[in-house]
Amino acid sequence: MSPLKIHYPNGQPYHYNKENYNSQSKEQSSNYSNRGMSLEKEINLTNKQYLDDNMAVIHKKPTPIQVVKVDYPKREAAKITEAYYRRSSTTDYNGVYKGYYLDFEAKETKNKTSFPLSNFHGHQINHMKKSVEHGGICFTILRFVTLDEIYLLSSEFLFKWWDQQYKEKGRKSIPLSAIKKENFLIEYGFNPRIPYLKIVDQFIESRK
């Protein structure tokens, strides 16, 4: 499958163009089990549930937008009339859980056998490496859209695969078999829908 067909979550709108936009809508309506919901929306609902249950405070960061022109009409809200999506220098989600700093990215792919590393950008990986270095817990929530499977990838696993791509004969994508073997499948829940904190608990346990 061509990398052009990768389905980016809404958190990465610098890839927005009409083609991606349409393929996304099509994807969403054809996928039954997640009821047309984007991964971003499901994670937002999950985070809201965690907040309501007083378990954690995790939010999606707003999409970075470069504002070029603003109108200031009298007695009305400022209206932005020219702006562009910018690439984020960090990840999409962060917050606090059990005293730990959590920081993660959500990605989707239509691929069925591997996850292309081109879904990440170097600055996102660097941000996660730095955050881990300072004691944060970082990971990736990854959905294989066509398979309808969601995995939680540890940062160690991701960094290992990211770094190998620059070596001789390095692979440009992570095989699904390796993802299955070394990571966590997240089973859909009712509320929260994507109960990723259960897996974070295992990371915290392994630190003790």
Place this chain on the structure above:
Amino acid sequence: MSPLKIHYPNGQPYHYNKENYNSQSKEQSSNYSNRGMSLEKEINLTNKQYLDDNMAVIHKKPTPIQVVKVDYPKREAAKITEAYYRRSSTTDYNGVYKGYYLDFEAKETKNKTSFPLSNFHGHQINHMKKSVEHGGICFTILRFVTLDEIYLLSSEFLFKWWDQQYKEKGRKSIPLSAIKKENFLIEYGFNPRIPYLKIVDQFIESRK
């Protein structure tokens, strides 16, 4: 001084209108010691320095913007043609330092004798209360623009003053004298300009 003259940092653009916009530019150009730099810009430079020095990973969240209309020109970046500033449901800055989750807000006022609590919104206070409950370290960096003094207010201090305003005879602003007495003056540095992590170190020490 009327609350309308409060100088909001750029992080709160839902207050943007021509009047505030102009008063802000004027303020910035008349203030010598911070060389016309907004508090936001100074904190961003500080955070960049902390990142470069590998001390902490702290970022300002992007300004939340509600996108209404987007053009998708052929072979060009998506152009947003109608959008509005939204109010943030959290604070402006967060990140990780020494394994701790940090979360803070930056505020400026032209007042000389007190800080009006109307500079905060209930959801920001709630967000900070929740974050503290889950083990985060929250605070406010507050600049008295006219006095050219910067204080770091602990979350305990802020919550106490926030809550008292709803009691009978509650005050709607925090007197400068109380701020001076119970909080930390931040001395300008060269690099980083606003060395707030020194004070965070004291919070961390007091937890041990």
